[in-house]
Amino acid sequence: MFWALMAFAAFAVLVGLVVLGWIAYCGIFIPRQMPLPPALSGKREELDTPAGRVSYYRAGPPAGRPLLLIHSVNAAGSAYEVLPLFDQYGGRRPVYALELPGFGFSARDNRPYTPRLMTDAIIAMAREITRLHGGPDGTVPVDALALSLSSEFLARAAMEQPDLFRSVAFVSPTGFNRSTPEQAPAGSTRAMPGLRRALTLPIWRRALFAALTSRPSIRFFLEKTWGGKSIDEGMVTYDYATAHQPGAEHAPYCFVSGYLFSRDIRAIYRALSCPVWMLHGTRGDFVDYSGAPAFKDRPGWEIHILETGALPHFERLEVFAHAYDAFCSKLDAPGGSRIASGPEAALRPHG
Numbered sequence: 121m122f123w124a125l126m127a128f129a130a131f132a133v134l135v136g137l138v139v140l141g142w143i144a145y146c147g148i149f150i151p152r153q154m155p156l157p158p159a160l161s162g163k164r165e166e167l168d169t170p171a172g173r174v175s176y177y178r179a180g181p182p183a184g185r186p187l188l189l190i191h192s193v194n195a196a197g198s199a200y201e202v203l204p205l206f207d208q209y210g211g212r213r214p215v216y217a218l219e220l221p222g223f224g225f226s227a228r229d230n231r232p233y234t235p236r237l238m239t240d241a242i243i244a245m246a247r248e249i250t251r252l253h254g255g256p257d258g259t260v261p262v263d264a265l266a267l268s269l270s271s272e273f274l275a276r277a278a279m280e281q282p283d284l285f286r287s288v289a290f291v292s293p294t295g296f297n298r299s300t301p302e303q304a305p306a307g308s309t310r311a312m313p314g315l316r317r318a319l320t321l322p323i324w325r326r327a328l329f330a331a332l333t334s335r336p337s338i339r340f341f342l343e344k345t346w347g348g349k350s351i352d353e354g355m356v357t358y359d360y361a362t363a364h365q366p367g368a369e370h371a372p373y374c375f376v377s378g379y380l381f382s383r384d385i386r387a388i389y390r391a392l393s394c395p396v397w398m399l400h401g402t403r404g405d406f407v408d409y410s411g412a413p414a415f416k417d418r419p420g421w422e423i424h425i426l427e428t429g430a431l432p433h434f435e436r437l438e439v440f441a442h443a444y445d446a447f448c449s450k451l452d453a454p455g456g457s458r459i460a461s462g463p464e465a466a467l468r469p470h471g
Contacts, residue, residue, distance in 0.1 A: 154364040159199040159224060160206045160217055166225070169244035171237045175225035176245060177217040179210035185263060185286070185448070186214040186249045190242065192268035192292075193380055194341070195332050195372040196359035197223050201267055203354075204433045208441050214253060218245045220270065222371025224362060233374035235309060235382045238273040239280070246277065246284040263448060265289035268406070268430065269375075272385045279391045287451055289397040289444065292430040295385035296415075297408035302386050310378035319373045326369065333363035333372075346429035347403025386411070395420040397447045399440070401428040422447060 158164055162179030177199060187209055189202040199206075199217045209215045219226040221241050222233050231237075246262050253260040263286055266274040271293030278285040294300075319328060331337065338359045342351045362368065374380055382388065389396075396418075400409055402425060416423045424443060428435040 154361045156225070156361050156365060157358075159219075159358060159362075160203055162206070162210060162215075164225065167244065167248055169241050171221050171241035171244065172227040172229060174221060174227070174241050174245065175219040177206065177219075178215070179206065180212065180214040182214065182253075184213040185452075186216060186253050186260065188242075188246060188249060188262050188264040189215065189217040190264065190266040190270045190274060191217070191220065191223070192266075192270055193220065193223075193238075193371070193375050194268075195329075195375070196338055196363040196368075197372075198358055198362045199224055200355055200358040200362075201431065202265075202433075204437045205265065205441075208433075208437060214249075216245070216249055218242065220273075220371075222367075222374075228365065228367030228370055230367065230370050232379060233371045234311075234379055235273055235276060236307075238270070238380065239276045242273055242277040243281050243284065246281070250284055259283065261286040263287045263289070263451075265291065265444075266293075267291045269294045269380060271295070272382050272388070275385065275388045275392060276382070278394055279388055282393050285394050287395040287397065287448070288392065289399075289447075291398075291432065292400045292406060293398060294381070295389065296411040298410045300386055300411060301383060304383035304387070306384050306387070308383040310381040310383060312377045316373055316377035316379065319377065320369075325373075329363075329369035329372070333360065333368075335360055338363075344405040345431060346435075347401070347405075347407075348429070352431075352434050389415065390418075392420075395447075395451060396422070397444060398423045399426055399432060399443070400424075401426055401430055401432050403427070404429040406430045 158177070160177040162177045164175060164177050166173055166175050189205055191197050191199050191201040197220070199219050202217050206215055206217050218241065220238055222228050242264075246264065249262050250260050261284055264274055264278070266289070268291070271290035272295055274288055274290070278288050319325065335356065338356055339351070342355060342359075343349055345351075398412075398421065401407065412423055415421055426432045426436055426439065433440045
């Protein structure tokens with residue numbers, strides 16, 4: 121018993137020394153602010169919103185139906201995640217890419233990051249776009265596309281302000297897995313305040329985040345996202361840079377602590393009145409869409425599956441764009457806002 125206790129004590133001391141060593145190493149050698157180049161081409165601008173100052177990129181001609189792109193939320197999220205789509209559409213329609221609060225060049229204040237905050241930022245951005253492209257009646261509803269968890273924020277924005285959105289597109293959205301409840305109190309989240317408090321203790325707040333956003337960690341999580349080793353190397357580089365900025369840990373720690381996941385998202389999805397285009401892949405760790413069949417026959421919904429990871433536009437851009445363009449073309453036709461179609465080439469419908 122004595123020797124077991126001594127061994128345990130020695131192990132605890134060793135672990136403590138390793139942790140303290142890592143904390144010291146992070147404080148001395150890991151940069152707090154790396155040079156951060158623009159994630160996308162085009163012009164970068166900023167907008168003051170109820171959610172704080174947000175940054176966005178814009179490109180494309182002045183005329184046409186505007187498209188709003190929204191990156192996902194993770195430890196190193198950035199507008200780089202929509203790069204193929206921004207380049208694809210920037211030459212033929214007005215395209216905007218929002219950087220959510222806590223990411224990119226947007227404000228990274230130390231505050232709780234919630235679905236309400238992110239939704240307010242999206243609504244403000246959509247309102248600004250409709251102002252910039254307003255026709256004689258002053259309104260040009262946008263088409264908006266979001267990745268992963270940001271699909272929940274976009275859905276909430278479209279439910280609350282339907283006049284701002286002609287359509288919404290969800291790429292690898294959350295909220296369709298078996299753990300999402302069918303019914304939950306309005307506005308409820310999966311927040312774990314105790315976990316957030318533990319993660320943000322000053323003694324190890326930066327050291328933990330440095331470990332989470334090291335290059336090996338970023339590569340590991342991107343391989344989980346792609347479902348294989350063939351990932352976008354540019355994203356590894358940009359993720360590392362954007363995760364090493366002042367305040368970069370604040371929004372990700374809220375993400376890890378469940379603050380940004382809505383428990384009532386199924387009700388939000390069901391309440392949408394605009395056309396919905398949804399696509400998800402089959403590879404990687406984010407492929408539980410057991411709740412999706414309940415939505416496949418809803419009016420105005422199209423749900424497709426593509427044999428890719430969770431960022432299909434990086435792997436099969438041509439097929440992705442062909443299917444999304446077909447969806448938008450039907451919306452341009454008279455009475456097309458509720459038309460659903462069969463699968464496009466190389467896609468298969470859900471269920």
